[in-house]
Amino acid sequence: MHWINWVIVAVYLFVVVFDGLRRTRGTKNIEGYFLASRSLPWWAVGLSVMATQLSAVTLIGTTGQGATDGLRFVQFYFGLPIAMVLLGVTLVPFLHGAKVYTAYEYLERRFDAKTRSLTSLLFLLSRGMSAGTIIAAPSVVLSAIFGWDLTWCVLLIGVPTIGYTVLGGVEAVAWADVKQMVIIVAALLAIVVVLVWRLPVPLDEAFHIAGATGRLRVFDFSFSLTETYTFWSGILGGTFLMLSYFGTDQSQVQRYLAARSVDEARSSLLMSAYWKIPLQALILIIGVLVFLFYTFSPAPMLYNPRHDAMLREQRPAAYAALASRYTAALSARDQAAREAATVHGSAPLNTFKAHNDQVDVVRKEALAAVTEATGESSRDVNYIIPRLVLDHLPLGFAGVFLAAVLAAAMSSIAAELNSLATASVVDFYQRWYKPEASDAHFLKVGRISTAIWGVFAMVVATYAATLGSLIEVVNRFGSFFYGSILGVFLLAMIKRTRAIGAFVGLLAGMAVVAAVSFGAPQVSFLWHNVIGAVVVVVVGWALSLGRAETATAVQV
Numbered sequence: 001m002h003w004i005n006w007v008i009v010a011v012y013l014f015v016v017v018f019d020g021l022r023r024t025r026g027t028k029n030i031e032g033y034f035l036a037s038r039s040l041p042w043w044a045v046g047l048s049v050m051a052t053q054l055s056a057v058t059l060i061g062t063t064g065q066g067a068t069d070g071l072r073f074v075q076f077y078f079g080l081p082i083a084m085v086l087l088g089v090t091l092v093p094f095l096h097g098a099k100v101y102t103a104y105e106y107l108e109r110r111f112d113a114k115t116r117s118l119t120s121l122l123f124l125l126s127r128g129m130s131a132g133t134i135i136a137a138p139s140v141v142l143s144a145i146f147g148w149d150l151t152w153c154v155l156l157i158g159v160p161t162i163g164y165t166v167l168g169g170v171e172a173v174a175w176a177d178v179k180q181m182v183i184i185v186a187a188l189l190a191i192v193v194v195l196v197w198r199l200p201v202p203l204d205e206a207f208h209i210a211g212a213t214g215r216l217r218v219f220d221f222s223f224s225l226t227e228t229y230t231f232w233s234g235i236l237g238g239t240f241l242m243l244s245y246f247g248t249d250q251s252q253v254q255r256y257l258a259a260r261s262v263d264e265a266r267s268s269l270l271m272s273a274y275w276k277i278p279l280q281a282l283i284l285i286i287g288v289l290v291f292l293f294y295t296f297s298p299a300p301m302l303y304n305p306r307h308d309a310m311l312r313e314q315r316p317a318a319y320a321a322l323a324s325r326y327t328a329a330l331s332a333r334d335q336a337a338r339e340a341a342t343v344h345g346s347a348p349l350n351t352f353k354a355h356n357d358q359v360d361v362v363r364k365e366a367l368a369a370v371t372e373a374t375g376e377s378s379r380d381v382n383y384i385i386p387r388l389v390l391d392h393l394p395l396g397f398a399g400v401f402l403a404a405v406l407a408a409a410m411s412s413i414a415a416e417l418n419s420l421a422t423a424s425v426v427d428f429y430q431r432w433y434k435p436e437a438s439d440a441h442f443l444k445v446g447r448i449s450t451a452i453w454g455v456f457a458m459v460v461a462t463y464a465a466t467l468g469s470l471i472e473v474v475n476r477f478g479s480f481f482y483g484s485i486l487g488v489f490l491l492a493m494i495k496r497t498r499a500i501g502a503f504v505g506l507l508a509g510m511a512v513v514a515a516v517s518f519g520a521p522q523v524s525f526l527w528h529n530v531i532g533a534v535v536v537v538v539v540g541w542a543l544s545l546g547r548a549e550t551a552t553a554v555q556v
Contacts (some may be wrong), residue, residue: 012183012407036529038150040174040258046271048177049255049417050279058283059184059405060137064381066287070215072229074284076526077277079239083246084273088266091247091489096262101426103253103489108206110492111499113431118506119488120427123250124420126481128453131416132460133477135161138409139461140382147306154461157409158482165414166447174258179196180404180411187404188282194393195289199296201341206292209340212349213321213356215288228524234461237526240533244482246272248489251419295337297392301363303383307370314373322366329359415458421449476525480517483529484509487536491544494537498544504541509533 040048065073091103098106104123108116139153170244192465199206210216220230227233246252246269256265302308312319333355340348367380389401425446488506491497509532516523516531523531 002395002398004396005399008396009403009406013410015179040255041260041264043268043271044174044178045255045259045264046269047181048174049252049268049272050181050275058280059187059401060140060382060385062280062283063287063290063385064383065383066215066284067290068287068381069229070210070213070288071218071281071284072220074218074277074281075220075229075231075234076238077242077280078231078234078237081240081273082235082239082374083242083506084269086243087247087414088129088269090493092256092265092269093262094493095253096257096259096265100257102250102423103248104250104423104427107488107492107502108431111267111502113501115488115502115506116427117431118503119248119485120250120423122481122485122506122510123248124423124453124480127251127416127420128456129460129464129477131413131420131453131457133464134409134412134416135457135461136464137382138405140386143306147309151462153459157406158413158454158458158461161410161413162451164418165298165417165454166450174255175327176407176411176414180407183400183404183407185279187400188286190400191286191389191393192282192289194397195286195293197291198392199289201296201338205341207288209295209337209349210288210292211355212340213291215291225523228526233524237524237528237530240483240486240529241479241526244486244529244533248485249419249478249482250423251416254419254422267441287385290384293388293392298330299359300325300387301366302370303387304380305372305387306376307376307380309324309494310374311366311370315369318369322362322369326359326362326366327356329362329553333359341514368496416452417453418458420444420453424449424453479525479528480513481510481532483532483534484513484536485532486529487533487540490533490537491540494541496538496544501540501542501544502536504543505536505538508539509536515544 062073074133095103095106098109100106101114102120104116106120135154135158139150140159142148142153142156143150196203201209207216220227221232222230223232225232256268259265259268300308302311333352334347336352336355340352370376393401424444429445429449430437430442484506487509488502491502491505512535513528513532517525517528
């Protein structure tokens with residue numbers, strides 16, 4: 001990579017880290033460290049919430065998702081506006097007015113200590129694994145750029161980020177997120193301009209070609225529990241996921257608990273409701289543009305350069321045969337695409353689609369050969385956008401994109417680790433081990449907890465990078481836990497529910513989600529949120545009613 005790109009990366013990271021550390025110098029109590037003394041303006045909280053989601057996972061995983069699968073993924077977010085409105089009138093004023101440090105503190109007030117602890121523990125597991133996925137995203141980029149081993153890339157990203165997070169607090173994280181949003185949006189718009197400029201055919205004709213492959217299809221109204229991206233899974237499963245994530249996940253709750261007032265907390269959530277879907281659509285469209293760019297330019301047979309080199313070295317004859325077929329398929333597809341752009345009608349588009357399917361067939365055979373030769377997962381969707389940026393974008397663009405990826409990762413990881421430390425200290429260390437101590441002591445324990453969770457996240461990162469699309473992986477991890485956690489909070493808002501119902505209902509919800517996750521047939525992860533929440537509420541309500549009837553009978 002050219003030295004100018006490195007200068008861009010270094011300058012941006014220096015500004016973010018320096019400003020973050022400058023803002024933490026006055027932090028001497030746990031409210032300042034964990035909640036920014038409840039002083040953040042709504043727009044900073046809103047941008048921080050959005051920046052946490054527009055992380056390196058989004059820049060890499062979602063663009064790759066758009067390139068391989070098109071716009072269907074945007075249905076995943078259809079439930080977001082509904083969830084934000086519901087949270088604005090329910091949990092947000094509830095938790096902000098309670099003056100708690102974590103969302104799970106309220107559960108002890110409403111039910112009992114064991115329900116609080118179990119719910120917080122489930123959050124720690126889900127968010128710890130998701131933090132690992134966020135570290136994996138920039139590690140994938142560095143691995144693709146320099147050919148370094150993935151483990152070393154994880155350490156390179158994780159160690160300095162953990163050090164920064166240990167020293168920083170939520171205020172530093174939030175203001176770093178504001179800068180992050182600026183660089184991310186700038187990088188995305190720059191990539192759009194370059195890709196459109198590089199297309200050899202008019203944009204409307206190019207999208208016509210993409211439509212022939214189904215990549216411009218947004219809505220899928222089929223109803224299936226095994227299909228992930230449909231209108232109904234987005235509206236129903238997506239609403240439950242967003243309610244769980246923004247309403248009960250400490251990494252998000254901690255943001256609006258740091259807002260100045262309930263009204264400002266509501267406004268911060270509405271910002272996401274208005275802007276999240278357009279931003280996600282933009283990122284997916286970039287993925288479609290990447291597909292179109294590689295339609296008219298030679299596309300790598302394997303986007304992961306390390307796997308490409310390993311297959312070439314270990315099985316040279318098989319590699320040569322696949323490469324020959326792939327080159328021929330690319331040439332035929334390019335010719336068919338140019339014809340479809342100039343000659344209107346269904347016949348040229350059908351011809352192009354047939355040649356595109358042949359390219360996909362050869363690529364799948366190459367990916368299968370990689371898996372067989374190396375024993376590693378060969379799904380290389382996370383390498384598509386890094387290869388494009390490094391191989392084809394003008395000088396300086398690679399630096400801007402890499403700065404955006406690294407800054408997004410550092411900011412998001414810092415936010416995740418800070419919330420993990422908050423729950424660990426407040427819900428476990430302070431609640432069960434040392435209820436009374438100085439703020440200096442709790443700050444020290446919070447920093448140690450941050451470091452421990454950082455190490456855990458790095459271990460997860462080495463595994464998460466091999467699981468396919470990182471945007472899917474992070475939501476798959478969350479969906480396993482989120483629905484059941486949401487169910488407990490729903491029970492808390494229902495009168496006459498009891499502690500035994502909440503605790504047993506939570507256990508039942510997790511058990512059922514585990515059964516549908518690992519059973520046959522496996523239910524798509526978006527539906528896990530609905531299933532978990534419904535099971536917890538039904539079981540918890542039934543047990544609470546049973547206890548109430550028993551108590552009434554005893555009194556009689």
